[in-house]
Amino acid sequence: MGILSGKHIVLGISGSIAAYKAAVLTRLLVRKGAEVQIVITPAGKEFITPITLSALSSRPVISEFFSGRDGTWNSHVDIGLWADAMVIAPATAATIGKMAHGVADNMLLTTYLSMKAPVFIAPAMDLDMFAHPSTTDNLDLLSQRGNFIIEPQSGELASHLVGKGRMEEPEGIVAALEDFFSSTLDYEGRRVVITAGPTHEPIDPVRFIGNHSTGRMGIALAEEFARRGAEVDLILGPSSLKPSEAIRTTRVTTAEEMLQATEEVIEEADIAIFSAAVADYRPRYHYTEKIKREGQAEMELELVRNPDIAATLGAHKRPEQFFVGFALESNAGVEEAKRKMHAKHFDAIVLNSLQDAGAGFAHETNKVTIFDREGSIEAYELKSKDAVAHDIASFIIKRLGE
Numbered sequence: 001m002g003i004l005s006g007k008h009i010v011l012g013i014s015g016s017i018a019a020y021k022a023a024v025l026t027r028l029l030v031r032k033g034a035e036v037q038i039v040i041t042p043a044g045k046e047f048i049t050p051i052t053l054s055a056l057s058s059r060p061v062i063s064e065f066f067s068g069r070d071g072t073w074n075s076h077v078d079i080g081l082w083a084d085a086m087v088i089a090p091a092t093a094a095t096i097g098k099m100a101h102g103v104a105d106n107m108l109l110t111t112y113l114s115m116k117a118p119v120f121i122a123p124a125m126d127l128d129m130f131a132h133p134s135t136t137d138n139l140d141l142l143s144q145r146g147n148f149i150i151e152p153q154s155g156e157l158a159s160h161l162v163g164k165g166r167m168e169e170p171e172g173i174v175a176a177l178e179d180f181f182s183s184t185l186d187y188e189g190r191r192v193v194i195t196a197g198p199t200h201e202p203i204d205p206v207r208f209i210g211n212h213s214t215g216r217m218g219i220a221l222a223e224e225f226a227r228r229g230a231e232v233d234l235i236l237g238p239s240s241l242k243p244s245e246a247i248r249t250t251r252v253t254t255a256e257e258m259l260q261a262t263e264e265v266i267e268e269a270d271i272a273i274f275s276a277a278v279a280d281y282r283p284r285y286h287y288t289e290k291i292k293r294e295g296q297a298e299m300e301l302e303l304v305r306n307p308d309i310a311a312t313l314g315a316h317k318r319p320e321q322f323f324v325g326f327a328l329e330s331n332a333g334v335e336e337a338k339r340k341m342h343a344k345h346f347d348a349i350v351l352n353s354l355q356d357a358g359a360g361f362a363h364e365t366n367k368v369t370i371f372d373r374e375g376s377i378e379a380y381e382l383k384s385k386d387a388v389a390h391d392i393a394s395f396i397i398k399r400l401g402e
């Protein structure tokens with residue numbers, strides 16, 4: 001029956017004249033076999049009646065926190081877990097603004113904030129509102145956080161007729177969803193190992209040597225590969241982030257622990273991605289008691305080299321395995337990245353330049369260039385780390401298919 005068959009879609013409708021198109025969208029999705037749960041804002045109900053929508057979706061439309069006078073209530077948390085995707089169509093400037101800033105003052109917005117599935121936003125408003133910096137900034141923010149913005153393609157003849165801000169047609173929204181779900185299984189049957197996050201090298205019970213890596217890029221990669229059907233082992237250094245349950249996560253602290261945990265799973269891996277920011281050195285001695293400063297004007301910390309996880313495992317790489325490294329360079333990026341690719345036996349390397357604003361550690365966004373041994377180079381725009389993960393996975397699958 002097609003790619004959307006059996007998919008759980010939450011359709012959020014806000015108050016725009018384009019709300020009538022949500023009825024057509026509902027009908028198309030239901031015809032494709034999707035289950036559609038509609039959540040509508042109070043303003044949305046001014047434009048289209050819940051009765052029409054519940055008839056089309058064969059489910060009660062949710063608009064209030066409480067469903068009756070008997071105290072039963074609609075759980076936005078449950079809807080967030082039930083969904084395979086959320087689509088907000090039409091999304092008004094007000095709803096987009098509230099989504100960007102966490103203003104959860106109606107059921108659509110609380111559902112959005114509890115959503116575990118990918119979110120697609122189809123803006124609908126007049127040109128002035130669409131062009132206002134508040135709107136463009138809010139859409140940028142939402143896109144950088146990994147939400148998908150669906151706009152009419154301004155192609156060919158009609159481009160001057162397609163008013164900016166006009167909502168994408170229901171057929172276009174369905175196509176975007178089909179696109180998204182159809183790329184999901186290209187990694188089925190493959191095992192992927194990913195190292196991510198920083199490492200902490202203890203000095204004493206309360207101090208360590210570490211770095212500012214958050215693990216965000218590696219976790220985004222793990223989620224992307226898992227979504228596309230891979231079995232993923234994530235070896236994660238200290239990070240406050242929580243990967244989803246689809247990912248087998250092993251938490252480690254030090255570089256030596258990370259090497260050991262990665263060694264245990266690398267044999268079975270088809271693909272390994274080394275995105276961890278491993279501390280190059282560790283203190284020679286790990287004091288079991290807190291070091292006291294009394295009487296010490298100066299102190300020296302003796303450091304020893306940590307193992308290079310990527311290089312150690314790269315030396316035993318089987319020809320059919322595909323290893324990818326990361327390089328974070330402040331200058332001479334390309335040459336240095338190529339040197340590392342060869343030195344560490346990577347098949348490809350992802351370069352993020354420290355010179356690009358918004359890229360690298362502790363940012364939600366990243367700007368990368370990917371090289372491989374065959375001489376292909378792909379340079380990408382500044383994007384959310386989720387979107388970068390998508391590009392990296394697509395780059396690798398293309399190489400594996402060649």
Ligand code: C5P
Pocket residue numbers: 195255274275276277278279280306307308309310311324325326327328340344
């Ligand atoms: O040498 P450099 O740290 O720039 O190399 C970066 C690449 O090597 C990354 O893929 C990183 O995860 C990996 N690496 C490693 N173990 C180390 C140092 C770097 O796996 N000790």
